[in-house]
Amino acid sequence: xxxxxxxxxxxxxxxxxxxxxxxxxxxxxxxxxxxxxxxxxxxxxxxxxxxxxxxxxxxxxxxxxxxxxxxxxxxxxxxxxxxxxxxxxxxxxxxxxxxxxxxxxxxxxxxxxxxxxxxxxxxxxxxxxxxxxxxxxxxxxxxxxxxxxxxxxxxxxxxxxxxxxxxxxxxxxxxxxxxxxxxxxxxxxxxxxxxxxxxxxxxxxxxxxxxxxxxxxxxxxxxxxxxxxxxxxxxxxxxxxxxxxxxxxxxxxxxxxxxxxxxxxxxxxxxxxxxxxxxxxxxxxxxxxxxxxxxxxxxxxxxxxxxxxxxxxxxxxxxxxxxxxxxxxxxxxxxxxxxxxxxxxxxxxxxxxxxxxxxxxxxxxxxxxxxxxxxxxxxxxxxxxxxxxxxxxxxxxxxxxxxxxxxxxxxxxxxxxxxxxxxxxxxxxxxxxxxxxxxxxxxxxxxxxxxxxxxxxxxxxxxxxxxxxxxxxxxxxxxxxxxxxxxxxxxxxxxxxxxxxxxxxxxxxxxxxxxxxxxxxxxxxxxxxxxxxxxxxxxxxxxxxxxxxxxxxxxxxxxxxxxxxxxxxxxxxxxxxxxxxxxxxxxxxxxxxxxxxxxxxxxxxxxxxxxxxxxxxxxxxxxxxxxxxxxxxxxxxxxxxxxxxxxxxxxxxxxxxxxxxxxxxxxxxxxxxxxxxxxxxxxxxxxxxxxxxxxxxxx
Numbered sequence: 001x002x003x004x005x006x007x008x009x010x011x012x013x014x015x016x017x018x019x020x021x022x023x024x025x026x027x028x029x030x031x032x033x034x035x036x037x038x039x040x041x042x043x044x045x046x047x048x049x050x051x052x053x054x055x056x057x058x059x060x061x062x063x064x065x066x067x068x069x070x071x072x073x074x075x076x077x078x079x080x081x082x083x084x085x086x087x088x089x090x091x092x093x094x095x096x097x098x099x100x101x102x103x104x105x106x107x108x109x110x111x112x113x114x115x116x117x118x119x120x121x122x123x124x125x126x127x128x129x130x131x132x133x134x135x136x137x138x139x140x141x142x143x144x145x146x147x148x149x150x151x152x153x154x155x156x157x158x159x160x161x162x163x164x165x166x167x168x169x170x171x172x173x174x175x176x177x178x179x180x181x182x183x184x185x186x187x188x189x190x191x192x193x194x195x196x197x198x199x200x201x202x203x204x205x206x207x208x209x210x211x212x213x214x215x216x217x218x219x220x221x222x223x224x225x226x227x228x229x230x231x232x233x234x235x236x237x238x239x240x241x242x243x244x245x246x247x248x249x250x251x252x253x254x255x256x257x258x259x260x261x262x263x264x265x266x267x268x269x270x271x272x273x274x275x276x277x278x279x280x281x282x283x284x285x286x287x288x289x290x291x292x293x294x295x296x297x298x299x300x301x302x303x304x305x306x307x308x309x310x311x312x313x314x315x316x317x318x319x320x321x322x323x324x325x326x327x328x329x330x331x332x333x334x335x336x337x338x339x340x341x342x343x344x345x346x347x348x349x350x351x352x353x354x355x356x357x358x359x360x361x362x363x364x365x366x367x368x369x370x371x372x373x374x375x376x377x378x379x380x381x382x383x384x385x386x387x388x389x390x391x392x393x394x395x396x397x398x399x400x401x402x403x404x405x406x407x408x409x410x411x412x413x414x415x416x417x418x419x420x421x422x423x424x425x426x427x428x429x430x431x432x433x434x435x436x437x438x439x440x441x442x443x444x445x446x447x448x449x450x451x452x453x454x455x456x457x458x459x460x461x462x463x464x465x466x467x468x469x470x471x472x473x474x475x476x477x478x479x480x481x482x483x484x485x486x487x488x489x490x491x492x493x494x495x496x497x498x499x500x501x502x503x504x505x506x507x508x509x510x511x512x513x514x515x516x517x518x519x520x521x522x523x524x525x526x527x528x529x530x531x532x533x534x535x536x537x538x539x540x541x542x543x544x545x546x547x548x549x550x551x552x553x554x555x556x557x558x559x560x561x562x563x564x565x566x567x568x569x570x571x572x573x574x575x576x577x578x579x580x581x582x583x584x585x586x587x588x589x590x591x592x593x594x595x596x597x598x599x600x601x602x603x604x605x606x607x608x609x610x611x612x613x614x615x616x617x618x619x620x621x622x623x624x625x626x627x628x629x630x631x632x633x634x635x636x637x638x639x640x641x642x643x644x645x646x647x648x649x650x651x652x653x654x655x656x657x658x659x660x661x662x663x664x665x666x667x668x669x670x671x672x673x674x675x676x677x678x679x680x681x682x683x684x685x686x687x688x689x690x691x692x693x694x695x696x697x698x699x
Contacts, residue, residue, distance in 0.1 A: 013382055013383075014382070014383035015380045015381060015382060015383060016155045016191075016192050016380075016381045016382075016383055017378045017379065017380050017381070018154065018155070018191060018192070018378070018379050018381070019376060019377065019378055019379070020356075020374070020376075020377040020378075020379070021376075022309065023154065023191075023356055023359060023360075023379065024352060024353065024356050025309035025310050025311050026151075026154075026190075026191060026305070026306045026307075026309045026310075027151060027306075027352040027353075027355045027356050027359070028305075028309070028310040028348065028349060028352040029304075029305030029306060029307075029308055029309040029310040029311075029312065029313055030147075030148075030151050030187070030302045030303075030305040030306045030352075030355075031073075031302070031305070031327075031348050031351055031352055031355070032305055032310055032313065032318065032323070032348060033279070033301035033302045033303070033304055033305025033306075033313065034072070034073055034076075034147070034298045034299070034301055034302035034305065035064075035067045035073060035298075035301075035327075035348075036061070036062075036063065036283065036301050036317060036323075037283045037286060037287075037294070037296075037297030037298040037299070037300060037301030037302070038070070038072045038073055038294050038295070038297070038298035038301075039062035039063070039064060039067065039294075040059055040060075040061055040062045040283060040287055040294075040297060041059070041283075041286065041287040041293040041294030041295075041296070041297045041298070042062070042070070042294045043059070043062070044059065044287060044290070044293055045292060045293055045294045045295075046258050046259075046291070046292065046293075047290070047293075048288075048289075048290030048291070048293070049257075049258035049290055049291050050243075050290075051240070051243050051248060053236055053239050053288055053289050053290050054287070054288040054289075054290055054293075056288065058284050058288075059284060059287045059288060061317060063317055063322045063323050064323075064324055065322070065323075065324030065326065066324055066326045066328050066345070067324065067326065067327050067328060067348070068328045068330055069327060069328060069329055069330060069331070069332075070107060070294075070331075071107055071108055071109060071112060071141075071144070071145075071331075072144050072294055072295045072298045073298065074107070074329060074330075074331060074332050075103075075108075075112065075141075075144075075145035076145055076146070076147065076148040077327075077329065077332060077335065077351070078098065078099065078102050078103060078332055078335070079145065079146065079148055079149065079167055080148055080152075080351070080354060080355060080358070081098065081102065081335055081336075082094065082095060082098045083152065083358050084354065084357075084358065085098065086098065088159075088163070088361070088362065088365065090166075092124035092125040092126065092127075093124055095124075095125050095167070095170060096119045096123075096124050096125060096128070099115075099116060099119055099170070100116075100119055100120070101333075101334055102332050102333060102334050102335050103116055103331075103332060103333075104331065104332075104333055106331050107330070107331030107332075108331075109259075109490075109491055110136045110139045110140070110141055110259050110490065110491065111129065111134055111136040111137065111139045111141035111142070111171040111172055111176075112141045112145070112171050113491050113493070114128075114133075114134045114135060114136055114171075114493065114494065115128040115129060115134060115141075115170055115171045117493035117495075118133055118134065121495070125166075125169055125170040126169035126170070126173070128170055128171065129142070129168070129169045129170050129171045129172045129173050129177075130169075130173050131173055131174070131442060131484075131534055131535045132533050132534055132535055132536070133494075133532075133533065133534070134171065134172070134173075135484065135485060135487050135494050135534065136171075136172075136259075137171075137172050137173050137174070137176065137442075138172070138174075138175065138176055138256055138260055138261055138262075138445065139171075139172065139176060139256070139259050139260055139261060140176070140179075140259050140260065140261050140264050140292055140295060141171040141172055141176070142164075142167070142168035142169075142170070142171050142172035142176050142177050142179065142180040142261075143168070143176065143179040143180040143182075143183055143261060143264075143265065143295075143299070144292075144295040144298065144299065145167070145168075145170075145171070145180075146163070146164045146167045146168055146180040146183070146184055147183050147184060147187050147299055147302050147303075148187075148355065149163040149164050149167060149184045149187075150164070150183065150184035150185060150186065150187025150188040150190075151187050151188075151302075151306065151355055151359065152355060152358040152359045152362055153184070153187075153188040153359070153362055154188060154191040154192075154359050154362075154363065154379075154381065155188065155189070155191055155192055155363075155381040155382075155383075155384070156188055156362060156363070156366050156381065156384065157185045157188045157189055157202065157206060157384050157387060158384060158387055158388065159188070159362055159365075159366055160181075160184040160185050160187065160188035161181050161184065161185055161206050161387060161388075161389065163184065164177070164180040164181040164183070164184035164185075165177060165180075165181055165390070167180070168180035168181065172261070173442050174211070174441075174442030174443050175211050175212045175213045175261060175262065175442065175443055175444075175445055176213075176261035177390075178207040178208065178211045178213040178214065178390065178443075179213045179261045179262075179264075179265045181203075181206055181207055181389075181390075182203040182204065182206060182207050182213060182217065182265070183203065183268075183299055183303075185202055185203045185206040185387075186199045186200070186202060186203040186303055187302070187303060187306060189202045189203075190303055190306040190307050191306060194277065194307050195277070196272045196273065196275070196276065196277050196303075196304075196307075197221075197273065199272075199303070200217065200221055200269060200272060200273065201221075203217070204217050204218065204221070205387065205389075206387050206389055207389060207390065208389060208390050208391065208392045208393065208443065209392065210392045210393050210394045210395070210443050210444070211390075211393075211443045211444075212254075212262050212443065212444055212445040213261065213262065213265055216242075216245075216246055216262050216263075216265055216266040216269070217265060217266070217269050219241075219242070219245060219266070220238065220242060220266050220269040220270050220273065221269065221273065223238045223241050223242075224238060224270070224273040224274065233274055235270060235271075235274035235285055235289070238270055238274070239267070239270060239289050239290075242263070242266045242267065242270060243263075246262055246263050246266060247263055249425075252425060252426060252427050252446075252447075253425075253426035253427045253428050253429070253447055254427060254445045254446065254447055258290075258291045258292060259291075259292050262445060263291055264291050264292045264295065264296055267286070267289045267290070267291050267292075267293075267296050268286065268296040268299050268300055270285065270289060271283070271285040271286035271289060271296060271297065271300045272300050272303065275300065275304075277304070277307070279301065279304045279305075279308065279313055279314055279317075280314055280317070282297070282300050282301070282304055283297040283300060283301045284297075286299075286300045286301070325347050325348050325349055326345050326346075326347060326348070327345060327346050327347070327348050327351060328343050328344075328345050329342065329343060329344045329345065329346065330342060330343045360379070363379055363381055366381075366382065367382055368380055368381045368382065393440060393442070393443040393444075395437075395438055395444055396436075396437035396438060397437070398436070398437050399413075399435050399436060399437040399567075399569075400437055400569060401479075401569045401570055401571050402473065402475075402570040402571055402572045402573070402574075403435050403467065403569070403570055404437070405573075405574065406469055406471075406473070406574060409574060411469055411470050411471050411574065412469070412470035413435060413467055413468070413469055413470075414467070414468045414470075415431050415432055415434050415435050415465070415466070415467055415468075415568070416431075416465075416466045416468060417431055417434075417449075417451055417463075417464065417465050417466065418451055418459070418460050418462065418463045418464045418465075419451035419452070419453050419459060419460075419463075419562070421449075427446050427447035427448070427449065428447055428448075428449060428450050428452075429449070430449060431449060433446070433449050433566075434449050434465055434565050434566070434567060434568050435467060435567070435568060436567070437567070438566065438567060439481040439537070439566050439567040439569070440566075441566060446566070447483075447484075448482075448483025448484055448502075448564040448565055448566045449483070449564065449565050449566075450483065450486070450501065450502065450562055450563065450564040450565075451463050451556065451562045451563055451564075452486075452500075452501060452560060452562040453560075453562065456560045456561060456562075459556075459561055459562065461555070462553055462554065462555060462556075463504065463553070463554060463555070463556040463561075463562065463563045464551045464552060464553035464554075465480075465551060465552055465565055465568050466512075466549050466550065466551035467549060467550055467551070467568060467570060468512075468548060468549040469548060469549065471574060471575070472546055472547065472548055472574075472575040472576075472577075472666055472668060473546070473547065473548070473550075473570075473572055473573070473574060473575050474544050474545070474546050474572045474573050474574075474575040474603075474604070475511055475520070475542075475544065475545050475546075475547060475550050475570060475571075475572040476541070476542070476543075476544045476545075476571050476572045476573075477539060477540065477541050477542070477570070477571035477572070478509050478539075478540045478550055478552060478568065478569070478570055478571075479537065479538070479539045479540070479567075479568075479569040479570075479571075480507070480536075480537070480538045480539075480540070480552050480565065480568060481535070481537055481565065481566040481567040481568070481569070482503070482504075482534065482535055482536040482537070482538065482564065482565065482566070483502060483534075483535065483563075483564025483565050483566050484502055484534050484535065484564055485499045485501075485502035485503050485534050485558075485564075486499055486500045486501050486502045486558070486564070487499050487500070488500055488559065494532070495532055498558075498559055499557070499558045499559070500558050500559055500560045500562075501556060501557065501558030501559070501560045501561060501562035501563065501564070502534070502557070502558060502562070502563060502564040503529075503531060503534075503556075503557045503558065503563060503564075504529055504552075504554040504555065504556060504557065504563055505529075505531075505554065505555040505556070505557045506529070506554045506555050507525070507529055507538070507552055507553070507554035508523065508525075508552070508553060508554060509523060509540045509542065509550065509551070509552055509553075510550070510551050510553055511545050511546075511547035511549070511550050511551075512547050512548055512549040512550070512551070513546070513547045513548065513665050513666060514548075514665070514666065517551075518545070518547075520542035520543055520545040521542060521543040521545070522541075522542050522543045523540060523541075523542040524540070524541050524542070525538060525539070525540050526538070526539055526541075531557065535566070540552070544572065544603075544604075546575050546604050546664060546665070546666060547666075548666070550570060552568065575668075576668070576671050577663070577664060577668035577669055577670060577671045578602045578603050578604040578605075578606050578662070578663070578664045578668070578670050578671065579602065579603045579604075579670070579671045579673060580600060580601070580602060580603075580657065580670070580673075580682055580684075581601045581602060581603050582600075582601045583598060583599065583600050583601070583655065583684055584598065584599040584601075585598050585655075585686050586598070591689060591692075592686065592687065592688050592689060593650070593688060593689050593690065593691040593692070594647055594691055595644070595647060595648040595688050596643070596644050596646075596647040596648070597641060597642060597643050597644060598641075598642040598644075598655065599639060599640070599641050599642075600613075600639070600640045600642065600655075600657070601638060601639050602637075602638050602639070602640075602662075602670075603638070604638065604664050604665075605636060605637035605638055605664060605665060606637055606638070606640075606662050606663065606664055606670070607637070607662070607663055607664070607665070608631065608633065608640060608661070608662050609658075609661040609662070610626055610661075611625070611626045611658065611661060612626075612657060612658050612661035612662050613626065613629065613631070613640075613642055613655070613656070613657060613658075614626075614655075614656045614658075615629075615644075615648070615653050615654070615655055615656070616653065616654045616656060617648075617649070617651035617652070617653050618651060618652045618653070618654070619651045619652065620649070620651055622649070622651060622653075624644065624648070628644065628645050628646065629642050629643060629644050629645065630642075630643040630645070631643075648688045649688070650688050650689055650690050651687075651688055652685060652686075652687045652688075653685065653686055653687070653688060654683050654684070654685050655683065655684045655685075655686070656681050656682070656683050657670060657681065657682040657683075658680070658681060659671070659672045659680050659681065659682055660680055670682060
C-alpha cells in the first residue's frame with residue numbers, strides 16, 4: 001500500500017516507527033529520570049570541584065513523593081509552555097514576554113539571572129545570551145534548560161539542534177550553546193538508539209569540531225575507549241584527566257568556575273560513557289564526579305529515561321510508594337494556572353502528556369505521519385539526513401593584517417603593555433596572545449589577557465597595549481578587540497555591579513616616532529566605548545602615519561583598575577621611507593607653457609635640505625638650481641611648491657630630487673622608486689612648449 005499525506009509520497013523513504021504508548025512512556029521516563037538525578041545531586045552540588053572527585057562510593061538516592069523543582073528542570077517547564085502557547089516558530093520577543101510573565105527573581109542564577117535582568121531592560125534573545133551583555137555566557141545554563149527540546153523532537157535531530165540553538169541563546173552563546181545542542185540531539189536520537197556510545201557520537205556530529213565543547217567530549221570519549229582496552233574501567237582516573245586538561249595545569253587558565261559549560265559537559269559525557277547504559281550507575285557517577293553535580297546527573301538521567309522509558313527504570317527508584325507523581329512549581333508564577341498563586345503542582349504524567357503532544361506536532365511538521373488508532377497508533381518519522389550544524393570557527397594560524405605581513409617579511413613584532421605577564425601556559429598572563437590572530441573566543445574558550453597587577457596599589461594611572469615593529473611602519477588603522485569585564489558579584493545584574501576591572505573609561509591611539517608619542521591626525525573611533533558592553537570591537541581610523549610602534553592607551557576601570565584584551569589588529573604597510581606621490585607642473589595641462597612653478601607631493605611629512613631640487617634642460621643644458629627657485633613647504637610638510645624666479649624656456653626638462661637631502665621624521669631618505677632606482681636621484685621628465693597665440697576674428 002502506498003500511503004500519501006497531502007502530496008507527500010512516503011512509500012520509498014526510510015522511516016523509524018514508534019507507538020503512542022512508547023512515546024508517552026519515554027516522555028514520562030525523561031521527566032522522572034531528570035528529577036531523580038537532580039534531587040540526588042543537590043546535596044553535594046559544587047562541593048567537589050577540585051582535583052578530586054567525591055571519595056564516597058555512592059550517594060543516597062533522593063526519591064520524593066513531591067518533586068520540588070529548581071532551575072535544572074523548571075526553566076524547561078517554562079520552555080514547554082512557550083512552545084505550547086507561541087509555537088515552534090516563536091521568536092525572541094515571544095520568549096522574552098513569556099520569561100517575564102513566568103520567571104521571577106527567585107530561583108534563577110548565573111546566566112539565567114543575567115538574561116532575565118536584561119529582558120527587564122528591554123533586551124531580547126539572542127542578545128540576552130551574547131558575550132556583549134551576558135557576563136556568564138560561558139556557563140552551564142543553556143545545556144540544563146533545553147534537554148526537553150530534544151524530547152519534543154523524537155527522531156528529529158535537526159529540529160532538536162535548531163530548537164536548542166534558539167533557546168540556548170536566551171542565556172548563552174558559542175561553546176555553551178553547542179553543549180545544549182549536543183544534549184538535545186542525543187535526546188532526539190535516544191528514542192531509537194539505546195547505545196550511549198553511539199548517542200555520544202551522534203551528539204558530537206551535531207556541533208562544530210572547532211568548539212571547545214567538541215574538544216572536551218572527544219577527549220572524554222577517547223580516554224574512555226583507551227581505558228576500556230584492558231577490560232577494567234576506572235572513571236576516577238578519567239575524571240583526573242578531565243580536571244588536568246580543562247581546569248588544572250593543562251587548561252591554559254580557561255576554566256572559569258564550577259558552573260561553567262565545558263567542565264560539566266565533560267563530566268556528563270563521562271557519566272554516560274562509564275555508566276554504560278545503567279541508570280543507577282550513570283546517575284551515581286554523575287553525582288560523584290562533582291562540579292555542578294545535580295545538573296549533570298539530571299541530564300544523564302533524563303537521557304536514559306528516554307532510552308528505557310518510565311517502565312524500564314529501576315523499580316526500586318520508581319515504586320509509587322516512594323516515587324511520587326507530583327511536580328511542585330515553587331518559582332515560576334502563572335504555571336500551570338495563570339490565576340493561581342505559587343506554589344502550584346501538576347502531575348508528572350500530565351507534563352509528559354503535554355510533552356508528547358508537542359512531539360506529535362513536531363513529527364507532523366517534519367513530514368511524519370501516523371497509522372492505526374489508540375495506544376497501538378504508530379508514528380512514522382523520516383530517518384534524518386545529514387545535519388546542518390553551526391559554522392566552524394577554527395583558530396587562525398597566525399595574526400592578520402599588518403602584523404601577519406610583517407612577520408612573513410621577517411620583521412619582528414613585539415607586544416608590550418602597561419602591566420606585563422609572559423606565561424604562554426595561561427591566557428590571562430600571555431601577552432603574546434594579543435597579536436596571535438584570535439579575536440573571537442566564543443568557540444575556543446580562550447580567555448583575554450589582562451593587566452591586573454599583583455599589587456593594585458603599584459599599577460600605573462594609564463593602561464596601554466602596544467605593538468613595536470623592528471622596522472618602520474605606515475599605520476592607517478588600529479582595531480581593538482576588547483576582552484571581558486571581570487565581575488565582582490556572581491548573581492548581581494552587571495549594570496548594578498562594581499566590576500573588578502576589564503574595561504577602559506577612555507581610549508585613544510598613539511604612534512611612537514623615535515622617543516616621542518604622537519596622536520595621529522584625523523583620529524576617529526567607532527563605535528564609542530560602552531561601559532556596559534563586553535567584547536566590543538573598536539576601530540580607530542586616522543591619517544596614515546609613520547612610526548615604529550602603535551598603542552592604545554586610556555584610563556582603566558573597575559575596583560582593581562585593569563583592562564582586558566583579546567587582540568590588537570593593525571592595518572597599514574611596511575615602510576621604507578617617504579615617496580613622491582605626484583608632481584604638478586605649472587597649471588597641470590598637457591600642453592605646458594609659461595611654467596613658473598611646480599608642486600611636489602609626498603606620502604609623509606618630510607624635511608628638505610638646501611639643494612634638494614634641481615631642474616635640467618636637455619637641449620640647452622639649462623640648470624635651474626636652488627638659487628633660481630624659492631621653496632614653500634605646506635604645514636603638513638607633505639607638499640613643496642617650487643616657485644621659479646624666471647619662467648622656463650621651451651625645452652625638455654628633468655626634475656631631479658636628491659633622495660639623500662629629503663627625509664622623514666625618522667631620518668629615512670626619500671625612496672628612489674623612479675625608472676633608475678640606483679642613482680639616489682628621483683627624476684621625472686616633462687616638456688615646456690612655445691605658447692600658442694590667441695586666435696581672433698570670426699570663424
